[in-house]
């Protein structure tokens with residue numbers, strides 16, 4: 074059998090089987106399993122997910138490779154320059170996971186600021202003795218600044234949600250500062266990082282992980298946040314310096330941290346599991362049926378186009 078498409082996991086919906094029917098043969102094998110490695114030399118297209126961090130050496134082992142599809146908008150796990158120089162098309166899934174990811178950031182924000190997990194734990198423990206004026210008091214959001222790192226579709230979608238909560242969105246992006254960002258329900262200022270941080274009661278990360286954004290939020294940057302600020306990361310681990318964040322959290326200088334992504338995931342620094350005022354999720358940003366089906370369709374359509382074009 075000659076393997077044309079090598080996929081590491083089944084996708085939601087029927088898009089992958091449709092691709093396999095159109096471009097036989099398709100092999101499903103876990104990333105770096107013996108079957109996957111054995112099929113690599115024949116593969117013309119790879120289908121993978123964000124944890125399949127391909128290396129240049131693996132590209133060398135795949136001389137027939139013409140396209141790589143990743144079920145993610147993020148492409149930081151792929152050797153992009155090496156793909157470019159070998160003429161290998163990279164197909165990702167922008168656009169279709171915007172609302173799902175912004176919704177999850179909102180869920181983290183409300184869970185953190187209204188202490189949802191602690192309230193649920195209290196109730197389930199059987200220790201709740203009734204309503205009390207001072208019980209599990211959270212933080213209101215209306216009227217406060219919401220700093221958003223990244224003015225792409227997800228950052229702008231989160232700004233719309235923040236506005237509806239009565240917050241004032243503020244943007245930082247890699248294009249520099251000055252001017253305004255139109256986020257669909259209004260305009261918000263694009264600020265220098267230092268100014269944005271100093272005005273952010275809530276800081277939500279929505280930029281890609283690149284050489285420029287790795288540890289953008291280091292100890293010094295985090296020190297600019299107002300006392301009691303909340304940090305949300307639904308973008309990529311590695312943008313936030315987790316050690317520095319944990320130190321500030323443990324010192325009581327942050328209101329809380331909501332994470333969906335981690336540096337080196339799926340490994341999670343055990344300090345997070347003991348840290349106070351955190352909501353920790355296992356990378357669920359795009360995890361809705363509708364979104365994952367749409368991602369699979371976009372990915373498979375893109376691969377079909379790339380394979381047909383290079384026939």
Ligand code: DGY
Nearest residue numbers: 144145146147358359
């Ligand atoms: C992406 O697409 O990059 C997301 O992190 C997946 O949920």
